[in-house]
Amino acid sequence: MLPEEFRRHAHEVVDWIADYWDDLGAHRVVPDVEPGEIRRALPTTAPEAGEPFSAIMADVDRLILPGMTHWGHPGWFAYFPSNASPPAVLGEMLAAGLGAQCMSWITSPAATELEQVVMEWLRQLLDLPDHFTGSIQDTASTATLVAFLTARERHGPSADRMVAYWSREAHSSVAKAARLAGIPAEHQRVIPVDADLAMCADELARAMTEDRARGLVPGIVVATMGTTSSTACDPLRPIGEAARAAGAWYHVDAAYGGTGAILPELRPLLDGVELADSYVTNPHKWLMTSFDCSAYYVRDVEALLRTCSATPEYLRTDHDASVVNYRDWGIAMGRRFRALKLWFVLRSYGAEGLRALLRGHLEMAQTFAGWVDAEPAWQRLAPVPLGLVCFRHLPPELVGDEAALAEHNRALLARVNASGRVFLTHTTLDGVYAIRLAIGAFRTGPDDVRAAWELLLANA
Amino acid sequence: MLPEEFRRHAHEVVDWIADYWDDLGAHRVVPDVEPGEIRRALPTTAPEAGEPFSAIMADVDRLILPGMTHWGHPGWFAYFPSNASPPAVLGEMLAAGLGAQCMSWITSPAATELEQVVMEWLRQLLDLPDHFTGSIQDTASTATLVAFLTARERHGPSADRMVAYWSREAHSSVAKAARLAGIPAEHQRVIPVDADLAMCADELARAMTEDRARGLVPGIVVATMGTTSSTACDPLRPIGEAARAAGAWYHVDAAYGGTGAILPELRPLLDGVELADSYVTNPHKWLMTSFDCSAYYVRDVEALLRTCSATPEYLRTDHDASVVNYRDWGIAMGRRFRALKLWFVLRSYGAEGLRALLRGHLEMAQTFAGWVDAEPAWQRLAPVPLGLVCFRHLPPELVGDEAALAEHNRALLARVNASGRVFLTHTTLDGVYAIRLAIGAFRTGPDDVRAAWELLLANA
Numbered sequence: 001m002l003p004e005e006f007r008r009h010a011h012e013v014v015d016w017i018a019d020y021w022d023d024l025g026a027h028r029v030v031p032d033v034e035p036g037e038i039r040r041a042l043p044t045t046a047p048e049a050g051e052p053f054s055a056i057m058a059d060v061d062r063l064i065l066p067g068m069t070h071w072g073h074p075g076w077f078a079y080f081p082s083n084a085s086p087p088a089v090l091g092e093m094l095a096a097g098l099g100a101q102c103m104s105w106i107t108s109p110a111a112t113e114l115e116q117v118v119m120e121w122l123r124q125l126l127d128l129p130d131h132f133t134g135s136i137q138d139t140a141s142t143a144t145l146v147a148f149l150t151a152r153e154r155h156g157p158s159a160d161r162m163v164a165y166w167s168r169e170a171h172s173s174v175a176k177a178a179r180l181a182g183i184p185a186e187h188q189r190v191i192p193v194d195a196d197l198a199m200c201a202d203e204l205a206r207a208m209t210e211d212r213a214r215g216l217v218p219g220i221v222v223a224t225m226g227t228t229s230s231t232a233c234d235p236l237r238p239i240g241e242a243a244r245a246a247g248a249w250y251h252v253d254a255a256y257g258g259t260g261a262i263l264p265e266l267r268p269l270l271d272g273v274e275l276a277d278s279y280v281t282n283p284h285k286w287l288m289t290s291f292d293c294s295a296y297y298v299r300d301v302e303a304l305l306r307t308c309s310a311t312p313e314y315l316r317t318d319h320d321a322s323v324v325n326y327r328d329w330g331i332a333m334g335r336r337f338r339a340l341k342l343w344f345v346l347r348s349y350g351a352e353g354l355r356a357l358l359r360g361h362l363e364m365a366q367t368f369a370g371w372v373d374a375e376p377a378w379q380r381l382a383p384v385p386l387g388l389v390c391f392r393h394l395p396p397e398l399v400g401d402e403a404a405l406a407e408h409n410r411a412l413l414a415r416v417n418a419s420g421r422v423f424l425t426h427t428t429l430d431g432v433y434a435i436r437l438a439i440g441a442f443r444t445g446p447d448d449v450r451a452a453w454e455l456l457l458a459n460a
Numbered sequence: 461m462l463p464e465e466f467r468r469h470a471h472e473v474v475d476w477i478a479d480y481w482d483d484l485g486a487h488r489v490v491p492d493v494e495p496g497e498i499r500r501a502l503p504t505t506a507p508e509a510g511e512p513f514s515a516i517m518a519d520v521d522r523l524i525l526p527g528m529t530h531w532g533h534p535g536w537f538a539y540f541p542s543n544a545s546p547p548a549v550l551g552e553m554l555a556a557g558l559g560a561q562c563m564s565w566i567t568s569p570a571a572t573e574l575e576q577v578v579m580e581w582l583r584q585l586l587d588l589p590d591h592f593t594g595s596i597q598d599t600a601s602t603a604t605l606v607a608f609l610t611a612r613e614r615h616g617p618s619a620d621r622m623v624a625y626w627s628r629e630a631h632s633s634v635a636k637a638a639r640l641a642g643i644p645a646e647h648q649r650v651i652p653v654d655a656d657l658a659m660c661a662d663e664l665a666r667a668m669t670e671d672r673a674r675g676l677v678p679g680i681v682v683a684t685m686g687t688t689s690s691t692a693c694d695p696l697r698p699i700g701e702a703a704r705a706a707g708a709w710y711h712v713d714a715a716y717g718g719t720g721a722i723l724p725e726l727r728p729l730l731d732g733v734e735l736a737d738s739y740v741t742n743p744h745k746w747l748m749t750s751f752d753c754s755a756y757y758v759r760d761v762e763a764l765l766r767t768c769s770a771t772p773e774y775l776r777t778d779h780d781a782s783v784v785n786y787r788d789w790g791i792a793m794g795r796r797f798r799a800l801k802l803w804f805v806l807r808s809y810g811a812e813g814l815r816a817l818l819r820g821h822l823e824m825a826q827t828f829a830g831w832v833d834a835e836p837a838w839q840r841l842a843p844v845p846l847g848l849v850c851f852r853h854l855p856p857e858l859v860g861d862e863a864a865l866a867e868h869n870r871a872l873l874a875r876v877n878a879s880g881r882v883f884l885t886h887t888t889l890d891g892v893y894a895i896r897l898a899i900g901a902f903r904t905g906p907d908d909v910r911a912a913w914e915l916l917l918a919n920a
Contacts, residue, residue: 067570084559099544
């Protein structure tokens with residue numbers, strides 16, 4: 001592809017994206033395709049000769065677009081949001097054009113130093129302690145694994161007796177990280193939760209005491225601010241105090257909720273975070289930054305480096321003593337220039353622009369929760385501290401029959417999603433089947449939330 | 461940012477990228493900046509109010525661009541190439557605009573199925589066995605860690621006695637993966653290499669026999685096709701036979717060299733790869749696909765899933781039994797739509813276009829090696845099976861004084877790089893300081909290689 005062809009085609013792609021966004025609400029959120037349908041429509045071998053770009057884009061229109069689930073759709077209420085906002089996409093485009101691989105300072109000095117700067121900007125915006133130093137990881141799952149590995153490193157020879165603790169409501173990536181870090185099932189403790197689905201700090205303390213009495217070592221405690229099922233917020237301070245008293249590494253997973261701390265009114269949910277050894281929150285969820293961009297903060301950079309660094313001769317540079325080489329801050333050696341899009345987002349919206357967006361989402365969530373609470377045939381199933389509402393339809397004739405209620409709500413969710421106008425997902429809370437409505441896609445407005453509610457009412 | 465503003469700014473970014481590429485050769489490859497210089501030029505806090513896009517781009521021009529190392533520069537001879545080719549960048553742009561997070565089939569059916577298709581296309585192009593099934597990982601470092609974790613999972617209760625083997629020339633990510641997988645130093649074996657810096661298969665077999673006699677378990681063997689220091693190619697067949705005979709997991713790291721197998725004349729270097737349990741090669745290095753895009757193939761998908769899968773209630777879907785959910789194929793749960801750019805590259809160049817590019821790189825490497833070989837005052841330090849030449853200047857008066865030769869070549873490399881016209885890196889081979897010249901950036905032509913040689917001659 002000649003330079004002038006690239007220029008022409010890239011302008012076409014820009015118009016394609018802008019048109020796609022203009023038209024986003026007209027798409028089904030989840031496509032109506034069967035497993036294997038798209039695969040079967042594609043050739044089974046790569047072409048021998050190059051093809052014109054027009055042929056590729058024709059297949060994008062014919063095969064790919066109709067098979068996409070649209071995360072940017074105003075009717076996106078599933079999982080948590082992942083916001084490819086306009087400034088973030090501009091940042092992604094520019095990073096792609098620069099094509100830098102940012103493993104070391106020397107391989108892209110500006111990328112390294114911009115990452116230092118934006119991680120510090122974000123630390124301040126979230127009112128995190130100034131003993132936290134940040135880096136960008138791909139996902140919270142990876143960051144949490146890095147926390148486990150660093151904790152294991154710190155425990156040295158006693159790592160074999162190391163026990164890990166998290167609540168029943170922690171994200172599945174926590175148990176996965178424990179497994180990948182080689183912590184056997186008999187050294188994994190799932191701590192009970194209270195009525196609000198938050199970890200019981202005294203149950204944690206008791207479990208650690210028991211383990212110490214058995215000759216085991218409390219190795220790592222993971223608390224969650226904003227669980228995936230219900231956005232429950234574990235009490236970070238008492239958990240952190242218990243973890244520190246027991247000598248355990250303290251990791252806080254605030255993947256979704258953490259960026260909410262740009263709002264002073266939400267910051268109390270992070271009270272005690274300064275006790276953490278490591279902390280992760282995802283600008284790629286609720287801070288308008290395209291996936292992937294996970295902000296991982298640690299108290300002790302040296303511990304992270306002891307765990308993850310590797311400097312063979314062919315990577316040594318004259319500057320190593322005076323620079324940050326981010327390849328040593330995580331698992332992957334190669335790194336994209338992800339700081340650029342976060343910088344674009346923080347500057348383009350400004351702190352006040354981001355606060356306004358998040359406050360809008362919180363207000364819509366409260367409004368929706370109010371509608372659920374006001375209807376006797378509907379039941380809210382968890383507190384709503386952030387942008388997620390968990391609820392179910394509770395027709396009087398099914399009250400008391402949990403199996404029938406689960407089946408009824410499962411069918412309701414399937415009907416609502418089959419409309420193509422919204423995408424909601426589900427969970428179980430204390431064994432109860434719950435529909436989740438997560439508000440945080442930046443195109444979602446009050447009318448979209450109202451339409452989702454009417455769709456639920458009409459299908460119930 | 462309003463939709464029409466995005467459209468306008470995105471067109472500006474496209475022209476910025478196209479102009480940048482037109483002008484790439486005029487930049488210094490490595491910028492002339494001091495550590496901390498860029499950081500100090502940036503504000504210490506995020507802006508409170510949003511800023512116009514023009515202000516952001518002005519800072520890109522003023523601060524970021526002058527601080528970038530240009531991986532796409534025709535004078536890029538450092539490390540290995542990472543090619544942000546035009547079709548790959550178009551794919552990145554489109555993926556950014558679609559904004560999908562591809563953790564599960566349901567969250568983007570087309571992305572999942574396109575990944576299945578392009579991984580199969582690539583498998584065929586590389587003539588890999590049809591019992592290999594592929595997925596896209598971010599980097600080979602991550603893929604190698606996944607291989608270690610899967611091997612550990614397979615060894616079950618005997619994982620504690622598991623020993624890992626690799627050659628002295630293996631990439632640093634291999635030893636790092638062993639460490640992260642919890643294999644203690646006393647269970648890590650660094651196997652000697654032969655005169656061509658390839659692993660000695662019989663030394664490997666002997667080490668495994670000794671370990672079994674000690675009651676240890678040969679757990680995983682990592683062979684490299686195209687080492688980072690010198691592109692040495694371990695003999696995959698005898699190593700694989702020894703690994704299988706000992707019951708060890710067999711992982712082949714072909715991060716850089718592996719994509720060379722699209723050329724039938726290079727495919728013999730992969731002879732025996734069908735014995736591997738896992739195999740990684742990076743289209744983001746030498747196959748024109750923007751970083752990150754690492755192709756990880758495994759023989760036994762079920763073993764990978766046993767290691768990496770996690771399906772909490774909130775991620776269950778009605779289709780789980782009949783689809784691939786790629787979140788279960790690696791460490792990170794969230795995933796970008798990386799298959800799109802690889803599809804764009806394979807279609808835009810076609811197999812023959814890619815073969816022509818790679819053959820051009822190989823030819824330039826042979827030409828350069830010939831120049832080194834023809835000059836008595838220069839010494840080639842390793843075979844050149846791929847696109848990398850390792851060499852040093854050997855002035856007669858320094859022959860025999862290894863310390864002085866190292867210092868002389870270190871200073872030569874520094875002078876050459878300080879010109880800003882090229883970027884070469886170094887390594888040590890058998891303790892000898894070597895300059896590395898890696899050819900594979902898609903803009904590099906014979907004139908650029910000739911200019912690099914003349915620069916070396918002039919500075920020697």
